[in-house]
Amino acid sequence: MNTTEIKNREEAEVIAAEHAHHAELNTFGFWIYLMSDLVIFSVLFATFVVLGKNYAGGPGPKELFHLPYLFIETMFLLLSSVTFGFSMVAMHEHNKKAVITGLIITGLLGLGFIGMELYEFYELIAAGHGPDKSGFLSAFFTLVATHGAHVSFGLLWLIVMIIQLVKQGLSDGVRSRLVRLSLFWHFLDIVWVGVFTFIYLMGMV
Amino acid sequence: MSQSHHENENMGAGHITKKNYIIGFLLATLFTIISFGFVAFKDSMPRSAVVILLSVAALLQMFVHLYYFLHLNKSSEQRWNVIVFAFTALLVFIFVGGTIWVMYTLNLRMM
Secondary structure: OOHHHHHHHHHHHHHHHHHHHHHHHHHHHHHHHHHHHHHHHHHHHHHHHHHOOOOOOOOOHHHHOOHHHHHHHHHHHHHHHHHHHHHHHHHHOOOHHHHHHHHHHHHHHHHHHHHHHHHHHHHHHHOOOOOOOOHHHHHHHHHHHHHHHHHHHHHHHHHHHHHHHHHHOOOHHHHHHHHHHHHHHHHHHHHHHHHHHHHHHHHHO | OOOHHHOOOOOOOOOOOHHHHHHHHHHHHHHHHHHHHHHHOHHHOOHHHHHHHHHHHHHHHHHHHHHHHOOOOOOOOOHHHHHHHHHHHHHHHHHHHHHHHHHHHHHHHOO
16 A cells, blocks of 8 residues: 555544544443433332332222233333344344344334333223322322333334434444434333332232 | 454444343343242242342342343443443432431331
8 A cells, every 4th residue: 555545544444433432422421311310210219119108098009910911011121122132233234124123023012011001001090090099109100101201212213213224224323323222222121120020019019 | 443343342332142132031031930920929938038039039130131231241341331330329229228218217206
């Protein structure tokens, strides 16, 4: 290589390194946001601990929660984390089709989770056990619905990413946004582990 | 830094393989079934045992997620992610633990 070619090559490497560094910073910044989200969820958990036994003479977890239903719901979300993971592996193998397929399946599983949750809320409210009926129910609905709202926004983001993938393929921007969405999605599954254990299961003990 | 050096490096989000996700899924499912199992068989154990075992199972499953899905590990690439997470965990411990302590004590003193 002559001097000009060497210089161009070095510049290209510097630019690539800067892009990689920038993407890493974006990932880290998003992780810090997720940590602030974790703090929000933790205070909602704390609220539930304080109010969770105030049934106002009404029903409690043993009367209202159904374990088989909860198990299926949980598996929907857990599986969706796995399928998202497969999408990310496909992304690194530059397999656009497999990424899209994985995201669509993730979205369907997430939709299954949200559908089950919405149905559960509907049943509770229709039976007169809405969030306004007791401290326990207020805390329950607030925490679980906040988690559900996060998942719903994640589903929206998933749809946007699928559209972007179709339109612009695995561009740098699409890849780095997918990384952040993956952090978001896995984070929500971790919060759900806390929810199904401490809100649902613990209440049945 | 060449591309091949960072194959499967995930923009600071960790090294990923299909195997990671499958192992993580199997472990997480195992802990989930164990947790549900504790509740199903709660009458054969003292209540405090079930409470502790459920909590431990949840904690372990969260670590499974953090390691296999979020790729948080001891490598230098993940160091800052782990530090920030540990700090947040400390805050959570103070907020949640402190809330429980204060409200429990208050309840006790007002009875």
